[in-house]
Amino acid sequence: MTVHIGANPGDIAETVLMPGDPLRAKWAAERFLENPVCVNEVRGMLGFTGTWRGNRVTIHGSGMGMASLSIYANELLRDYGAKTLIRIGSCGAMQTSVKLRDVILAMTATTLSTPSSGIFRELNYAPCADYGLLQAAYKAADGKGAGIHVGGIYSSDVFYDERPDLNEQMMRHGVLAVEMEAAELYILAARHGARALAVLTVSDHLLTEEALPAEDRQSSFSDMVEIALEAAFP
Ligand code: HPA
Numbered sequence: 001m002t003v004h005i006g007a008n009p010g011d012i013a014e015t016v017l018m019p020g021d022p023l024r025a026k027w028a029a030e031r032f033l034e035n036p037v038c039v040n041e042v043r044g045m046l047g048f049t050g051t052w053r054g055n056r057v058t059i060h061g062s063g064m065g066m067a068s069l070s071i072y073a074n075e076l077l078r079d080y081g082a083k084t085l086i087r088i089g090s091c092g093a094m095q096t097s098v099k100l101r102d103v104i105l106a107m108t109a110t111t112l113s114t115p116s117s118g119i120f121r122e123l124n125y126a127p128c129a130d131y132g133l134l135q136a137a138y139k140a141a142d143g144k145g146a147g148i149h150v151g152g153i154y155s156s157d158v159f160y161d162e163r164p165d166l167n168e169q170m171m172r173h174g175v176l177a178v179e180m181e182a183a184e185l186y187i188l189a190a191r192h193g194a195r196a197l198a199v200l201t202v203s204d205h206l207l208t209e210e211a212l213p214a215e216d217r218q219s220s221f222s223d224m225v226e227i228a229l230e231a232a233f234p
Contacts, residue, residue: 007039012080013056022046022061066184077192090203091177102147106198109183127186130195140230155183
């Protein structure tokens with residue numbers, strides 16, 4: 001047990017899928033895993049371990065934002081020996097070429113700050129995805145019907161952004177979308193010698209102000225779980 005995860009040693013698989021929402025973790029575990037067992041419910045943050053095509057997998061919520069994700073990812077990596085962390089989540093598109101429901105594989109994640117900024121100080125560390133996972137996810141995503149984009153994203157510290165000028169700079173520099181977790185995930189995986197990737201679907205569009213209806217969110221979430229599982233176990 002750790003401070004925020006009630007699982008026993010060995011209860012967590014080396015491969016962990018991380019949706020933001022704990023209820024999404026429950027839904028995905030029940031829908032995709034064989035014999036899912038709840039391994040964490042501390043503070044309502046749910047984690048489940050089961051198997052997928054014979055491979056052990058944990059699906060554990062991250063919560064929203066890098067501060068929350070950092071707590072769970074640190075404990076999963078340091079204390080439970082997780083080796084592969086794949087975020088599955090939503091993002092807001094920042095380019096007209098990116099459409100609602102498209103899948104984005106985040107090659108890099110730009111930030112203003114992360115929970116790790118304190119250790120990097122003046123250094124501009126470049127958080128990046130694991131290339132093998134990225135390649136496998138691209139292969140898995142190809143054929144799911146949605147548009148696929150591989151490139152840079154922006155991991156913001158805030159949802160209600162009072163600095164629209166930052167979004168403008170991201171858009172000018174080709175950043176595909178904004179979300180709130182990937183950069184710290186990539187940094188922590190690098191620090192612990194693990195692999196990480198963020199697989200995102202576009203739930204809203206910053207330029208057109210469109211948003212996905214609830215039922216489309218569910219089906220695109222389902223696609224992301226499949227892409228993540230196929231990427232982890234190609
Ligand atoms: N901003 C930040 N995070 C997000 C957004 C957004 O517009 N959409 C989905 N996650």
